[in-house]
Amino acid sequence: xAGVTQTPKFRILKIGQSMTLQCAQxxxxxxxxxYRQDPGMGLKLIYYSVGAGITDKGExxxxxxxxxxTTEDFPLRLELAAPSQTSVYFCASSYRDGTYExxxxxxxxxxxx
Amino acid sequence: xxxxxxxxxxxxxxxxxxxxVYCNSSSVFSSLQWYRQEPGEGPVLLVTVVTGGExxxxxxxxxxxxxxxxxxxxxxxxxxxxDTGLYLCAGSNSGSARQLTFGSGTQLTVLx
Numbered sequence: 001x002a003g004v005t006q007t008p009k010f011r012i013l014k015i016g017q018s019m020t021l022q023c024a025q026x027x028x029x030x031x032x033x034x035y036r037q038d039p040g041m042g043l044k045l046i047y048y049s050v051g052a053g054i055t056d057k058g059e060x061x062x063x064x065x066x067x068x069x070t071t072e073d074f075p076l077r078l079e080l081a082a083p084s085q086t087s088v089y090f091c092a093s094s095y096r097d098g099t100y101e102x103x104x105x106x107x108x109x110x111x112x113x
Numbered sequence: 114x115x116x117x118x119x120x121x122x123x124x125x126x127x128x129x130x131x132x133x134v135y136c137n138s139s140s141v142f143s144s145l146q147w148y149r150q151e152p153g154e155g156p157v158l159l160v161t162v163v164t165g166g167e168x169x170x171x172x173x174x175x176x177x178x179x180x181x182x183x184x185x186x187x188x189x190x191x192x193x194x195x196d197t198g199l200y201l202c203a204g205s206n207s208g209s210a211r212q213l214t215f216g217s218g219t220q221l222t223v224l225x
Contacts, residue, residue, distance in 0.1 A: 004155075033212075035215075040122075040217065040218075041217050041218075042117075042119075042201055042203075042215035042216050042217045042218050043156070043201070043203075043213075043215040044215070045212055045213070045214075048212060058212060090155050090156075092155070097205075098205040098206070098212045098213045099143065099144045099161070099163070099205045101146075101158045101161070102146075102156075102158065102213065104154075104155025104156050104157070105155055106153070106154055106155055107153070107154070107155055
C-alpha cells in the first residue's frame with residue numbers, strides 16, 4: 001500500500017493564482033483531513049470529510065475549498081492565493097473518527113509571493 | 114476553541130539524558146495522541162491514551178494521561194540521537210467527527 005500520497009511536493013504561486021493540492025489514500029479510510037503547519041506551530045485543521053460526498057469546515061477554512069467525490073481522493077483548492085497561505089499542507093486519513101490513528105502524507109510546501 | 118500548550122518549545126540534550134515533555138489544556142479531551150514528526154515528513158502516531166490516569170510504555174518512552182484528562186506527559190529515558198524530532202500532542206474533542214486539536218510541538222534534539 002502507498003498509504004497517503006500528496007502532489008505536488010513543492011509549489012510557488014503568485015498572489016491571486018489558483019491551484020489544487022492533490023491527496024489520495026489507498027487504505028479505504030472514510031475519514032480524511034487537510035491541515036496546514038506554519039513554522040514553529042502545530043497543525044491546524046482546514047477541512048475534513050467523513051465520507052464521499054460529505055465535507056465540513058475545520059478551524060481555518062477561509063480561502064480554501066474541498067470536494068470528496070470518491071473515498072480515495074480529497075483535493076484542496078486555493079482560489080486566490082495570498083501570502084498568508086504560505087505554509088506546509090498535510091493530508092491525512094483515518095479508519096474512523098479522530099480517536100483513531102491518523103495517517104499523514106509527506107506534505108506539500110507552498111510559497112505564495 | 115480547545116487549546117493545547119506544549120512545553121518546552123525547544124529542548125536540546127546529550128545522549129543518555131532523561132527528559133519530560135508536557136502537554137496541558139484547560140479543556141477535557143476524550144482521548145489524546147502523541148505524534149513524532151521528522152523533517153520533510155508527516156507526523157507518525159506514537160501512542161493513544163484514553164483513560165484518565167492511564168500510563169503507556171513504548172520501549173524507552175512513557176506516556177501518561179492526567180486523571181482529569183486535561184493534560185499529558187511524555188518521558189524519554191536515556192535519550193538517543195534517533196529520538197530527535199518534533200513531538201506533537203493532539204487531543205480529540207467530543208464532536209461528531211472528533212477532530213484532533215494539535216499542540217504547537219516540542220522540538221527535541223539529542224546530541225551524540
